[in-house]
Amino acid sequence: MMNIDMRTRKSPMQKLDGRTKLIALSVIFVLVLLFSHPAYILALLGVVMVIWWSAKLPLQTIKDLFKYFLVIAVIILVVQIFFYPGQTELIRLSNPVPAIGFSGFITLEGILFGVAMVLRLVVIMIVAPLMVLTTPLPELMLALVKLKIPYRFAFIMTTALSLLPSIQSHAAIIQQAQLCRGITYDTAGKFFTKLRASVALLVPLILGSFRDSQTLEIAMSSRAFGAPVKRTFLLDSQFSKIDYLILAVTIAILVTGIVLRILGFGVY
Amino acid sequence: MSALVEFNNVTYTYARSTKPAIEDISFSIEPGEFVALIGPSGAGKSTLCYCFNGSIPQLFNGSMSGNLNIAGCDPFEDDIPVLAQHVGLVVQNARTQLFNVTVIQEVGFGCENLGLPRPVILERVKQALDFVGLSGLEEREPTALSGGQQQRLAIACVLAMDPEILVLDEPTSELDPIGAEQVMDVIARMNQELGKTILLVTHDMEFVTKYASRVMLLNDRRLIMDGTPQEIFSKVELLAQSRIRPPQVCEVAEGLRQLGYRLDPLPVTLDDMVQSLKVLRHG
Ligand SMILES: Nc1ncnc2c1ncn2[C@@H]1O[C@H](COP(=O)(O)OP(=O)(O)O)[C@@H](O)[C@H]1O
Ligand SMILES: [Mg+2]
Numbered sequence: 001m002m003n004i005d006m007r008t009r010k011s012p013m014q015k016l017d018g019r020t021k022l023i024a025l026s027v028i029f030v031l032v033l034l035f036s037h038p039a040y041i042l043a044l045l046g047v048v049m050v051i052w053w054s055a056k057l058p059l060q061t062i063k064d065l066f067k068y069f070l071v072i073a074v075i076i077l078v079v080q081i082f083f084y085p086g087q088t089e090l091i092r093l094s095n096p097v098p099a100i101g102f103s104g105f106i107t108l109e110g111i112l113f114g115v116a117m118v119l120r121l122v123v124i125m126i127v128a129p130l131m132v133l134t135t136p137l138p139e140l141m142l143a144l145v146k147l148k149i150p151y152r153f154a155f156i157m158t159t160a161l162s163l164l165p166s167i168q169s170h171a172a173i174i175q176q177a178q179l180c181r182g183i184t185y186d187t188a189g190k191f192f193t194k195l196r197a198s199v200a201l202l203v204p205l206i207l208g209s210f211r212d213s214q215t216l217e218i219a220m221s222s223r224a225f226g227a228p229v230k231r232t233f234l235l236d237s238q239f240s241k242i243d244y245l246i247l248a249v250t251i252a253i254l255v256t257g258i259v260l261r262i263l264g265f266g267v268y
Numbered sequence: 269m270s271a272l273v274e275f276n277n278v279t280y281t282y283a284r285s286t287k288p289a290i291e292d293i294s295f296s297i298e299p300g301e302f303v304a305l306i307g308p309s310g311a312g313k314s315t316l317c318y319c320f321n322g323s324i325p326q327l328f329n330g331s332m333s334g335n336l337n338i339a340g341c342d343p344f345e346d347d348i349p350v351l352a353q354h355v356g357l358v359v360q361n362a363r364t365q366l367f368n369v370t371v372i373q374e375v376g377f378g379c380e381n382l383g384l385p386r387p388v389i390l391e392r393v394k395q396a397l398d399f400v401g402l403s404g405l406e407e408r409e410p411t412a413l414s415g416g417q418q419q420r421l422a423i424a425c426v427l428a429m430d431p432e433i434l435v436l437d438e439p440t441s442e443l444d445p446i447g448a449e450q451v452m453d454v455i456a457r458m459n460q461e462l463g464k465t466i467l468l469v470t471h472d473m474e475f476v477t478k479y480a481s482r483v484m485l486l487n488d489r490r491l492i493m494d495g496t497p498q499e500i501f502s503k504v505e506l507l508a509q510s511r512i513r514p515p516q517v518c519e520v521a522e523g524l525r526q527l528g529y530r531l532d533p534l535p536v537t538l539d540d541m542v543q544s545l546k547v548l549r550h551g
Contacts, residue, residue: 136369137369138368138369138370138373159367162367162369163367214327215359215360215361215364215365216364216365216367217327218318218323218327218357218359219359219364219365219367220367221321221323221326221327221348221349221352222321222323222348222352222356222357222359222365222426223352223377223378223381223425223426223429224348224349224352224353224378224381224382224429225349225377225381226348226349226381227347227349227350227381227382227383228347228349229381229382229383230383231380231381231383232379232380232382232383232384232385232386232389233380234372234373234376234380234386234389234390235373
């Protein structure tokens with residue numbers, strides 16, 4: 001018979017209800033914004049890494065993500081270290097340069113703030129794929145709907161996610177076709193050559209997805225999308241004991257976090 | 269009893285177009301008919317298909333005149349989900365109409381939207397997949413299927429909603445011969461076994477003579493011929509004007525006619541031809 005039961009998977013993360021994951025990961029998101037002390041954020045990063053490991057996801061994915069992030073991280077760090085208006089002077093470099101807002105010395109606050117900022121982004125960058133990589137899109141949509149997000153919105157969001165790979169492969173095909181006609185994407189090329197090539201890629205991509213989106217709209221309404229009745233969901237998912245346990249722990253952590261923050265911990 | 273589908277003087281002009289894409293179209297279709305819609309590309313065939321379930325005028329900003337009756341519904345008034353229960357529209361490119369992650373989700377999508385009870389949906393999905401020969405692929409990704417399988421899946425998706433009319437826009441144009449045969453077989457069986465009314469857009473005249481009971485020829489936005497395959501394919505010159513090549517059997521038969529052979533009605537399939545020649549020979 002047809003298998004609609006989604007609870008036949010390997011990693012513990014995949015057995016959880018989508019709602020549990022959405023809620024738990026949102027709490028991490030909130031906590032990471034709540035605290036500004038690098039030590040606290042580092043602790044959260046540890047938690048996230050443990051979750052990643054327990055989800056049996058490859059570390060390579062994280063490495064790939066950070067190849068691009070490294071440059072941004074360095075920029076953020078430099079800007080914060082040099083320009084954060086702190087008090088605790090650590091190293092004096094020069095006289096103040098008011099024209100560019102540089103005080104002339106590096107402060108402890110600047111370093112802490114820069115590091116915290118980078119760590120925050122790291123956590124957020126790991127949390128988002130955690131959700132998507134451990135949750136099939138229909139389950140993600142079901143979770144959103146069960147959390148009272150309107151179906152139409154949930155559908156469009158998850159469908160957009162599911163179309164990403166096809167847009168990527170479409171881009172690859174266009175690039176191939178353009179290579180044949182002499183438009184290059186040579187990384188060593190001049191800035192304007194690259195810019196022109198990117199425009200040459202984007203135009204057919206956007207036109208193509210526009211055309212597709214109209215056919216998609218027709219195809220969707222032809223299958224009664226948006227009918228004014230209560231929709232049935234073939235897929236279903238219930239909270240299990242583990243879901244309740246994790247939700248309880250999550251809420252406890254959130255409350256603890258808020259209390260700590262009110263008492264003045266986790267900031268500097 | 270009135271016809272299942274009626275078009276009366278229907279004209280549609282897309283937004284930002286100066287001339288209509290279809291003009292002054294009138295015809296009616298009775299329940300159970302198998303109608304082939306032929307014509308050169310750009311003639312307005314897809315546009316006409318969109319009129320069947322209200323996609324035109326409701327999803328486009330163009331202007332429309334005339335009046336229509338589609339299984340008792342009015343595409344000007346009734347919402348597309350209402351029309352979709354009477355008309356299953358399979359649009360020209362099968363890939364773009366598959367957007368779910370599994371075959372079972374894909375086929376269930378329409379019935380889910382209609383809010384049918386879960387057991388009913390499961391039963392309908394099973395029957396539709398059986399009918400198009402895709403049982404066993406329930407958990408597969410639609411985009412991972414072959415072109416012919418995707419096309420049959422797209423048909424199953426609308427079939428599951430149990431419409432009385434199916435409109436299929438060039439379902440075989442991108443398929444290899446075997447894939448195309450399989451798709452055509454599904455369409456023919458929907459007509460014969462399930463009694464569905466079919467409107468099939470195709471460029472394959474062999475399929476037309478093999479399956480259709482009626483042919484409509486659209487050229488340059490107008491309906492210029494409407495009749496049985498015999499009637500249509502004997503008008504060799506009109507067909508040539510529309511850049512349509514009749515099936516080879518018809519060309520041969522028409523040539524024989526002009527040589528004085530009395531072939532009446534015009535044979536449109538090889539079997540017809542053999543039969544007619546036998547009759548001629550034996551008196
Ligand atoms: N979305 C659209 N907007 C404007 N014009 C269109 C649109 N779709 C089709 N047309 C025009 O309408 C005419 C008929 O097109 P179509 O119905 O797709 O023909 P066919 O399916 O027979 O090839 C063509 O001239 C085409 O350029
Ligand atoms: Mg067309």
